[in-house]
Amino acid sequence: MALGIDVGGSKILAITIRNGKISQEWKFPTKDGRVANTIRKIVEESGEREKIGIGVPCYIRDGICVKAPHISELTGMALKKIIPDAIYMNDCTAMAYGEYYLRDEKHDPLLLVALGTGVGAGLVLRGLPYVGRGSAMEIGHIKKFSNLECQCGKRGCLETILGGRYANTRKMYEQAVKGDAQALKFFQEYGKKLAEGLAPAIQLLDPEIVVIGGSVSSAYPYFMPSFLEELEALLSYITPDDIIFERAKSPHSGALGAALIAEQRLL
Ligand SMILES: [Zn+2]
Structure with a gap:
């Protein structure tokens, strides 16, 4: 199993996958100031501890969210502070990989x-x-x-x-x-x-x-x-x-890509 979380400007979408198929799903509105807590809540509910991929609308460098133009809470944050063992990536990177995976x-x-x-x-x-x-x-x-x-x-x-x-x-x-x-x-x-x-x-x-x-x-x-x-x-x-x-084939491609990147340790 792997958990993928796609933090968007208006909503946070998360899924767990088993054998490449979606097994659980979450959807929350994005509220600046409560994003980190929402992510922690999803991780806790999912039960997944090892393979967690999180796509964020951030410019990331050395694990720091240098700038999240639409979510001030994340700007300047060391992303590992949210969930230490997760793999973080730009949301569009996650989406690109999800779309790649979805095509035969x-x-x-x-x-x-x-x-x-x-x-x-x-x-x-x-x-x-x-x-x-x-x-x-x-x-x-x-x-x-x-x-x-x-x-x-x-x-x-x-x-x-x-x-x-x-x-x-x-x-x-x-x-x-x-x-x-x-x-x-x-x-x-x-x-x-x-x-x-x-x-x-x-x-x-x-x-x-x-x-x-x-x-x-x-x-x-x-x-x-x-x-x-x-x-x-x-x-x-x-x-x-x-x-x-x-x-794009699916509204879930961001969360899916994040989960797959974490599952296969691609970043
Ligand atoms: Zn600009």
Whole structure:
């Protein structure tokens, strides 16, 4: 058995797995100031003591959560203080590995992009999660996309034009479903900006598959056509036709990936 906990900006999802299948599940709202206690409660209830993987929306370096833009409680914390024996990772790393596991065919490299409150990414390379020295793939904080102040403390990050915290993606999605012209135009532009943000990563990593997850991925059909068109223009040697693009398969992929990474000691 292994326990995986996915700490998101709005909810904490946890699962235990036995033989790769979900055996127990927990869901709590994320309350800043009570996140560590919620994690401890889940661990206690699960009975798991050895194989615990925890995905956190943090920039991690040397086991310290350097910055959790959406959860101030975790910022500056040595994560081992929460549960000493757990393996901690960026939430998008966990999600990328969960999505890799859920596909029968092991497309590799797998680049996962999470479009939610903020914008994050994760990478599976040669079958393993890639984290650099802690939290590689912080694609949301690549700059020069706007003049807006970002949660990271700097200006102009990709996240400031694509993240739900800044762009009103939820309302736009509701309107787009009804066929609202302005909302459809919004997602057409959104796709173009997403291509500008992802093209350098795709050119560098040459992924076999790009998985789009996060809450904004519900609008996938609305932003993908302009995304692919713009991407075609921005890439050299690689064409989008040569890459598989898919939506994330499961809302549990973050918790699942965290559990599997802990079970197999991949980090
Ligand atoms: Zn930023």
